Amino acid sequence: MGRMILTIFVLLRVGFPSSFATNHSMNTDMSEQAILGGGCFWCTEAVFEGLEGVVDVESGYMGGSVPNPSYEQVCTGETGHAEVIRVTFDPAILSYSDLLDLFWEAHDPTTLNRQGADVGTQYRSIIFYKDENQKKAALESIRMAQSRFDNPIVTEVAPAATFYPAEDYHQNFYSENKNYPYCRAIITPKLKKLSGRK
Numbered sequence: 037m038g039r040m041i042l043t044i045f046v047l048l049r050v051g052f053p054s055s056f057a058t059n060h061s062m063n064t065d066m067s068e069q070a071i072l073g074g075g076c077f078w079c080t081e082a083v084f085e086g087l088e089g090v091v092d093v094e095s096g097y098m099g100g101s102v103p104n105p106s107y108e109q110v111c112t113g114e115t116g117h118a119e120v121i122r123v124t125f126d127p128a129i130l131s132y133s134d135l136l137d138l139f140w141e142a143h144d145p146t147t148l149n150r151q152g153a154d155v156g157t158q159y160r161s162i163i164f165y166k167d168e169n170q171k172k173a174a175l176e177s178i179r180m181a182q183s184r185f186d187n188p189i190v191t192e193v194a195p196a197a198t199f200y201p202a203e204d205y206h207q208n209f210y211s212e213n214k215n216y217p218y219c220r221a222i223i224t225p226k227l228k229k230l231s232g233r234k
Contacts (some may be wrong), residue, residue: 073118073164083226093124099120162193
């Protein structure tokens with residue numbers, strides 16, 4: 037049921053600017069956050085920022101040993117950081133479990149340190165949990181999602197560490213750069229697939 041609801045959300049919202057998709061009547065005092073890594077953060081940000089119930093999506097880095105890393109440093113694969121998104125959402129509209137349900141649809145969680153042509157530990161599939169409830173939900177979500185895939189899910193589940201926001205030019209990258217070759221070749225087809233468009 038959650039998968040169907042999320043597909044409808046994406047169908048209704050993909051293509052609109054994130055400011056249009058955000059419900060400004062939400063009670064942001066009650067918002068929660070999910071931190072997810074599923075390859076290039078340009079892709080994952082574009083998928084999640086269009087959902088009803090999402091307050092904000094921010095691209096950044098987490099999980100490594102280098103403080104305040106630059107994009108260039110993270111791209112070396114030597115910092116230990118993953119490219120992640122921090123999704124702030126209203127749980128009264130969209131649950132953490134529903135976000136994870138879309139997470140499995142938005143990337144391939146069976147490829148170790150790789151999403152398509154993007155290769156390296158910075159592109160690993162990972163869920164950073166903020167508390168024990170999120171950890172439990174993440175592990176259960178993996179168990180439930182495994183039946184969708186022929187190969188084993190290799191997604192890491194780890195406690196959240198310091199979130200380092202990515203540089204300004206990475207934020208809202210797809211919505212502001214839809215004609216960029218990577219966006220046209222990778223992100224637009226992915227969004228159309230998720231929305232059920234032909």
